Amino acid sequence: MISIRNISKSFANLKAVDNLALEVPKGQLFCFLGPNGAGKTTTIKMLTGLMRPDSGEITLAGVDVLKDPVEAKKHIGYIPDMPFIYDRLTPEEFMEFTADIFRIPYSELVTRRQELFTTFGVHDFKSALIRDISHGMRQR
Numbered sequence: 001m002i003s004i005r006n007i008s009k010s011f012a013n014l015k016a017v018d019n020l021a022l023e024v025p026k027g028q029l030f031c032f033l034g035p036n037g038a039g040k041t042t043t044i045k046m047l048t049g050l051m052r053p054d055s056g057e058i059t060l061a062g063v064d065v066l067k068d069p070v071e072a073k074k075h076i077g078y079i080p081d082m083p084f085i086y087d088r089l090t091p092e093e094f095m096e097f098t099a100d101i102f103r104i105p106y107s108e109l110v111t112r113r114q115e116l117f118t119t120f121g122v123h124d125f126k127s128a129l130i131r132d133i134s135h136g137m138r139q140r
Helices: 040-047 069-073 091-101 106-119 135-139
Strands: 002-011 014-024 055-060
Touching: 002 040, 014 040, 040 055, 091 106
Parallel strands: none
Antiparallel strands: 002 014, 002 055
C-alpha cells in the first residue's frame, strides 16, 4: 500500500530525511515515532505530496505520488495538527470544494456527505461556519 524507496530531503545544510526505505502492506497500521527533528513530519509531507523529496520514489496503492499526485491523494486522508480549513465555509461547503478538487460527481458527494456526517457525528454542525466549530469537531 505504501512504498518509500530511498527518499531524501535536505533544507540548506540540514539532512531531514536520509535515504529512507519503507514498505507498509495493505491493511497494516503504521505510525512514526521519534524525537523532534527526526524527519517524521517531513516524511509525511512527502507521502502526501505536500513536499517533494530531493531523491527517491513514493507510491501509494501503486500510484506514484510525484507523477500522479491527484490520483495518489484519492488513497489517503491527512489531518495535520493545525489543519488549514477555510474558516468562512460551512462543513457542507468545504466538502463540496474538496469533492470538486477530486472530481467526485455531485450525486456521489450528496450520498457520501450524509453518510460521513452521520458516521462522524457532525450532522448538527453541517451548516455552521467552520470558524465557529471546536478544534476537535474541525478535525472530524
